[in-house]
Amino acid sequence: MPLKPGELDLGTTIIAAEFKDGVVMGADTRATMGSYISTRNANKITQLHEKIHLCRSGSSSDTQAISDIVKYYLQLYSIVNEEPTTLTAAELMRELNYNNKEVLSAAFIVAGWDKHSGGNVYILPLGGTLHKAPFAITGSGSTYIYGYCDSLYRKNMEKEEALNFLKNALALAMSRDGSSGGSIRMAVITEEGVERLYIHNKDIPEYNDLEN
Template structure:
C-alpha cells in the first residue's frame, strides 16, 4: 500500500509538518449481513503529522441506497464522490429507477483506474438494491474492483485481517453486524496512530438507511489501553484546584 495511505507525511510537506495534503490515514470497514450491509469508519484526518480534523465524516452518500467509505487523500476521494454522485443522478433520471450498487461501484472503479497515476484513493462501496440485495465492493489504490462479503481499507486495516477472518460469519443479524464493525474500528483506533476520533456507521437494507454515532470515550478498550480522561481544559473549567489530580 502506498505510504501516503498509511498515515505518513506527504513529501510535499517539506520542513513544515502542517503543510501536507489532507489525508485520511484511516480505518474503513464494510460487511454484509443477512438483509443488508453495514459501513463503518473512524473520523481522524491528518495534515502532515498533525490531526487536521478529529471528527470528519468518511462515509459519503452517493444515492439513496449506495454509500462510499473513503480513505487516502481527502481531496481525491471527495472529488470522486462528487463526480459519481452527479453521474448516478443522471443515470437515475434516464432509467426512471435507482442505480444499482454494481453500477455505482463500477463508476468509482472507472474514475480510479483511468486516473490511477494522479489519485491516491482507496474506497469501499456498499449498498442495497432489489436485484442482488446487500453488496460490498472494494476499490483499492489503482482501480481494481472486488466484490467481497466484507472489506477493510486504510492504514488501520493491517491490524484487522486476522480479526475479520476469525470472527466474521455468514448470516449475521443487523445488530450483530453493527456491533462487529464498531469492535473492528475500535481495535484499529487502539493500534493505529493515524486512526482515531469517533466511529460512524451506516446501515443500508430494504427498509432504508440508518446512521449511528459512537463517541470515542464509549468504545471498547483493548489490552493495556487507559481509561479515557478529561482534558486539562475540562478539569480547569470544572474548578478543580489541582488540575493534575483527578
C-alpha cells in the same frame, strides 16, 4: 510533518460488511495531514444514491472529487433508467479511479442495497481495481485487524451482530494505528432505507474489553 515525494497519506480505517438484511459500513473520524491531526470528527461515509454509500480513504480532496462526480452520474442515470445498482456505482467509481490512477491517492469501499441483488460490498484499492467481497477493510488501520475480521466474520449475521463486529474491529484498529482515531461513524443500509449511527470516543470499547 509534510509527506515525502511519492509517499501516500492513507491514515484511516474504513470497513463494510454484508449481513442478513443488507450492509453495514463504518469508519473512524480522525483526519490527518502527515503527523498533524487536522480534525477529530471527519465524516468518511458519503452517500452516492439513496441506498448506496461509500467509505473514503486517502487524499480528502481526491476522494471527495471522485465521490461528487459519481453521485452526479448516478443522478443522471436514475432519471432515464431504474434505480442504479450498487455494482453500477462501483463500476463508475472503478472507471474514474483507474483512468486517473497516476494522479489520485484514493481507495474506496462502495456498499449498498438494491432490489436485484440485496446487500453488496465492493472494495476499490489504490490503482482502481474492483473486488466484490462479503466484507472489506482498508486504510492504515486495516493492517492490524485482518486476522480479527477473518476469524469472526460470518455470513447472514443479524443487524446487532454486524454492528458489534464493525465496532470492535474499528476499536482494535484505532487502538493500534496512530493515524486512526476520534469517534466512530456507522451506516446501516437495508431495503427500508439508511440508518446513521455515531459512537463517541468515550463509548468506544478498549481493545482488551470488547463486547462479544
